[in-house]
Amino acid sequence: MSQAVHAEAQTPGQARAVFRAGARAPTNGWCAGYTQANLISVPADCAYDVLLFCQRNPKPCPVLDVTGPGSWTTVLAPDADLRTDVPRYRVWWNGELADEPTDVVDVRRDDLVTFVIGCSFTFEGALADAGVPMRHIDQGRNVAMYRTDKPCRPAGRMHGPLVVSMRQIPAGLVETATRVSSLMPAVHGAPVHVGDPAALGIKDLSQPDFGDPVDGDAGDVPVFWACGVTPQAALMASRPPFAITHAPGYMLITDVWDETCRVG
Amino acid sequence: MSQAVHAEAQTPGQARAVFRAGARAPTNGWCAGYTQANLISVPADCAYDVLLFCQRNPKPCPVLDVTGPGSWTTVLAPDADLRTDVPRYRVWWNGELADEPTDVVDVRRDDLVTFVIGCSFTFEGALADAGVPMRHIDQGRNVAMYRTDKPCRPAGRMHGPLVVSMRQIPAGLVETATRVSSLMPAVHGAPVHVGDPAALGIKDLSQPDFGDPVDGDAGDVPVFWACGVTPQAALMASRPPFAITHAPGYMLITDVWDETCRVG
Incomplete structure (x- = not known):
């Protein structure tokens, strides 16, 4: 299925709409030229530790954006809903993987801070x-x-x-x-x-x-x-009370050109 | 005075010892090849906002290191005492510049988090x-x-x-x-x-x-x-209750080679 859908989803917005409708596919090869990203959402009282962890480990955890508490939008894709537009999520309780849903709209927390992290x-x-x-x-x-x-x-x-x-x-x-x-x-x-x-x-x-x-x-x-x-391995080791991430390989597709990530 | 002292201070450690002893000089031209850095120390309850401000403004605020609360050491210069080894500090109360001392050892707070930020x-x-x-x-x-x-x-x-x-x-x-x-x-x-x-x-x-x-x-x-x-201009605009910074041009000299800041 993913190949057929993929061929029709030319823009990041179109691809996100496909995933919002429930499609599950690794995003590898989708929307060539647009930056894909890792997600990790944690309660606000864990956000400083996560942000500092990323600062101290910039090669694995290059932070591209951080939302305000309770916000599900990012400057990297202003029309995106971060609760629905990733093809597969992971929900973590105390560092244990609890679920792999295609959206997280039923998470009734307004204190989550979401980190958008660069992807290879x-x-x-x-x-x-x-x-x-x-x-x-x-x-x-x-x-x-x-x-x-x-x-x-x-x-x-x-x-x-x-x-x-x-x-x-x-x-x-x-x-x-x-x-x-x-x-x-x-x-x-x-x-x-x-x-x-x-x-x-x-x-x-x-x-x-x-x-x-x-x-x-x-x-x-x-x-x-x-x-x-x-950061997912750190969740598994550090066991914060709650977290949401993308599933590995099932990324957020942003509106940002890959080329903007290049220096020199 | 600074020129004569400068000629003798060949290593970052020697330069920091000169400043620890009370010398006041802009660090421009000192210890060629070693990375100099901006400092900003804020109470722990302001640290997330400062770290996020830096993440959101990486060109002016590239974070090289962040200390734990109450710590005055950095991995960038393990022997340095961040309270004494900068030639001139600035102490800020509610966003107003209150003092420009040569050390801040008399600051009796154990909740300060210090950000070490890259320098041109x-x-x-x-x-x-x-x-x-x-x-x-x-x-x-x-x-x-x-x-x-x-x-x-x-x-x-x-x-x-x-x-x-x-x-x-x-x-x-x-x-x-x-x-x-x-x-x-x-x-x-x-x-x-x-x-x-x-x-x-x-x-x-x-x-x-x-x-x-x-x-x-x-x-x-x-x-x-x-x-x-x-970040100093942000302190002046945002008026947190307390902060310490270096004085512009009077930087922390680290043990890190400039060359490590280069990509490609």
């Missing part, structure tokens, strides 16, 4: 433009994401491991992928590691913690970028 | 390396800073105008200055405006709101960068 899908467009193949897209899969053994710098009650996304990159294009992504610090920037999963405490690339396993071609090198799912 | 002095080194003359340094002056008529995006109780620093740049080097600074988004990044002070609501370049007037040579163009004094 933005630099994937730049990588593709530079001739770097995206194996997971070619294979019709979600990107592979892994919990590492590297702790983030904690902030108040928020702590947890760095989560990374992995892309299999032809060895001759690793330099290009590094250079191109480094110019996009608002969406994770340069890789955090190239080549050795064990250096990040990842035992088996075929067993990602989030997303799908992705096969490499001969001569590919696994390249790891800090990932916007890191 | 960092990219000045990169500009100089690229052959761009720094008129204010050649003239032995502090950089010229101006309050603009552009409001920052507010956050809770924090609001105020964008403050910019201005450098007179030879017209043929404006492209170089733009390109080089754009690669340093953690220290204000690319200019916010080139050429026309009136476009920012600046009536008279010879009357800066902070720092010293700086003369341009024939053929120079005024180039404006977002400035880390912006």
Whole structure:
């Protein structure tokens, strides 16, 4: 279904309307050129810790916008309703995943603050433009994401491991992928590691913690970028009383051009 | 005095010891290659608004570190005491400047959160390396800073105008200055405006709101960068009950290399 719907949803507003109507699909490849984003909503009394956690861990948690308490709108997509326009949400109670609904309109809280966090899908467009193949897209899969053994710098009650996304990159294009992504610090920037999963405490690339396993071609090198799912891993470790996030790979599509995330 | 002291203070630690002993000097030109920073300390119950204000205005307010409540240390300079190691502080009551001491050890509050914010002095080194003359340094002056008529995006109780620093740049080097600074988004990044002070609501370049007037040579163009004094202007507009900042131009010298602020 997602492919057929996808072909018709040309603008971010149209794509969000498809998801608002209940469609469930990973947003990978949707609305090329527009910035997609991670979401995390927490009670206002947790917001400082989350914001400080993001400031202290800017590579995995580049904050693009923060709503006021109880607000479900963002300057990044003024017409969007953040309770309905993501294709799949996750609802967390005390750090435990409780539900994966397609909207969160029945959440009757007026104290939630929502963080909109940059996503590696933005630099994937730049990588593709530079001739770097995206194996997971070619294979019709979600990107592979892994919990590492590297702790983030904690902030108040928020702590947890760095989560990374992995892309299999032809060895001759690793330099290009590094250079191109480094110019996009608002969406994770340069890789955090190239080549050795064990250096990040990842035992088996075929067993990602989030997303799908992705096969490499001969001569590919696994390249790891800090990932916007890191705040979800921090929720699981820190166990705040309540939170809402997007489901990994099911992102908010904003009205902002990817190009605005590039420096230099 | 500052020149003689300066010549002997080769490392950031040595420079901070000079200031800890009471020396008052603008830090412009000290410890070339090391990152200097703006400071702002506020009561913990104001910290979320300040952090969100910085997130919403990242060009003037790039946050490099945030201390825990009551802490006067930073990961950017582990041996530094943030109460003594800046050459000149400003103490604010209800948004009014009350004092400019050389230390704030007599402030008996244990609830202050200190924000360390990037400073344009960092990219000045990169500009100089690229052959761009720094008129204010050649003239032995502090950089010229101006309050603009552009409001920052507010956050809770924090609001105020964008403050910019201005450098007179030879017209043929404006492209170089733009390109080089754009690669340093953690220290204000690319200019916010080139050429026309009136476009920012600046009536008279010879009357800066902070720092010293700086003369341009024939053929120079005024180039404006977002400035880390912006949070001080927000204090003056927003009038929180209490705050401490550095005095403009009298910065914290950290142990971090400027080069780490560069992307790409």
